[in-house]
Amino acid sequence: MDLVMRLLCALLGLTVLGVNIGGGSGSSCGFPAIYNFGDSNSDTGAISAAISEVPLPNGESFFGHSSGRFCDGRLVIDFVAEKLQLPYLSPYLDSLGTNFRHGANFATGGSSIRPGGYSPFHLGIQLSQFMRFKSHSIALYKQRSSYTQRLPRPEDFSKALYTIDIGQNDLAYGFQHGTIEQVRASIPVILTQFDQAINKLYKEGARFFWVHNTGPHGCLPYNVIYDKQKPGNLDQSGCVKPTNEVAQEFNRQLKDSVLHLRKQLPLAVFTYVDVYSAKYAVISNAKNEGFVDPFDFCCGSYKGYHIDCGKKAIVNGTVYGNPCHNPSRHISWDGIHYSQAANILIASHILNGSLSDPPVSITEACHG
Ligand SMILES: *[C@@H]1O[C@H](CO)[C@@H](O)[C@H](O)[C@H]1NC(C)=O
Numbered sequence: 536m537d538l539v540m541r542l543l544c545a546l547l548g549l550t551v552l553g554v555n556i557g558g559g560s561g562s563s564c565g566f567p568a569i570y571n572f573g574d575s576n577s578d579t580g581a582i583s584a585a586i587s588e589v590p591l592p593n594g595e596s597f598f599g600h601s602s603g604r605f606c607d608g609r610l611v612i613d614f615v616a617e618k619l620q621l622p623y624l625s626p627y628l629d630s631l632g633t634n635f636r637h638g639a640n641f642a643t644g645g646s647s648i649r650p651g652g653y654s655p656f657h658l659g660i661q662l663s664q665f666m667r668f669k670s671h672s673i674a675l676y677k678q679r680s681s682y683t684q685r686l687p688r689p690e691d692f693s694k695a696l697y698t699i700d701i702g703q704n705d706l707a708y709g710f711q712h713g714t715i716e717q718v719r720a721s722i723p724v725i726l727t728q729f730d731q732a733i734n735k736l737y738k739e740g741a742r743f744f745w746v747h748n749t750g751p752h753g754c755l756p757y758n759v760i761y762d763k764q765k766p767g768n769l770d771q772s773g774c775v776k777p778t779n780e781v782a783q784e785f786n787r788q789l790k791d792s793v794l795h796l797r798k799q800l801p802l803a804v805f806t807y808v809d810v811y812s813a814k815y816a817v818i819s820n821a822k823n824e825g826f827v828d829p830f831d832f833c834c835g836s837y838k839g840y841h842i843d844c845g846k847k848a849i850v851n852g853t854v855y856g857n858p859c860h861n862p863s864r865h866i867s868w869d870g871i872h873y874s875q876a877a878n879i880l881i882a883s884h885i886l887n888g889s890l891s892d893p894p895v896s897i898t899e900a901c902h903g
Pocket residue numbers: 838850851
């Protein structure tokens with residue numbers, strides 16, 4: 536008996552060791568694919584495909600061409616893919632050069648959870664696109680054409696990691712068109728729609744969910760530009776307090792929704808990821824990390840009106856709109872989106888699980 540127990544312990548010990556070694560490279564969960572839903576924080580080319588090309592200097596630091604990302608280089612979702620040793624995600628909406636064997640990206644710049652915001656591609660539409668993608672790709676897969684290699688394996692849908700980063704534009708659109716209190720009051724309605732979307736994914740067989748909360752909205756340079764005049768409006772890091780408080784309230788209720796979904800959908804595994812804290816930490820620690828002022832963005836500028844990243848304007852003989860020389864010293868790329876250098880740090884904070892509930896690395900996000 537004793538010997539059996541010892542053997543058992545040794546075997547278990549070995550298994551645990553094996554998991555730990557596997558953790559750094561690839562996924563011990565063996566996620567074969569990623570399906571991502573969201574906004575510009577994780578758009579890998581949908582706006583470029585569907586609306587208009589995101590221009591250079593977007594992409595300049597890593598891809599050497601625009602790549603459709605609102606960033607000089609890689610986004611957090613790209614580091615998710617790297618960590619799981621999977622290729623960068625093709626946008627579902629792109630009709631050229633795509634490969635969906637290891638997942639697809641439904642995220643689109645400007646998207647919100649609720650319909651009627653900045654973008655037609657709200658979360659409900661992204662869900663419809665996913666359902667069509669799933670049924671159509673399974674049908675095509677069965678035809679066994681040469682195209683099959685670029686389609687997901689039908690059995691992988693239930694093994695994939697479903698990543699979600701959306702909500703920022705629900706808040707932004709609300710702030711633009713109403714009062715802080717109205718936005719706060721709208722949070723339960725927004726999250727009801729989030730809940731419905733997750734339920735639909737679950738019915739489609741999704742089991743592993745990695746949910747990002749929303750970032751510190753009041754730390755985005757464009758918000759600071761507009762709101763810094765009001766006395767007492769900024770916190771010790773220079774971010775807009777009332778706006779961040781609404782983002783924090785959104786996150787409290789999002790976390791409650793996730794806890795509720797865990798009970799409601801027992802076969803699913805949910806990881807709630809505190810991206811807010813990761814982003815806030817990078818901003819409040821800018822100096823120590825070797826960054827310039829965190830509100831000084833690299834591309835585009837504000838001269839009483841916006842000169843968008845990728846555009847130029849000549850005012851009184853001075854050319855505005857040239858990007859900065861060293862994007863890696865900036866946290867904000869264009870006043871709204873983070874730089875690749877910031878995304879590297881944000882990813883390092885969130886992927887190892889130190890800001891997650893439960894606190895597991897993304898490679899272990901299949902274990903409840
Ligand atoms: C451009 O010049 C005009 C006239 O001197 C001045 O009123 C305006 O503020 C200047 N604009 C900028 C952005 O410097």
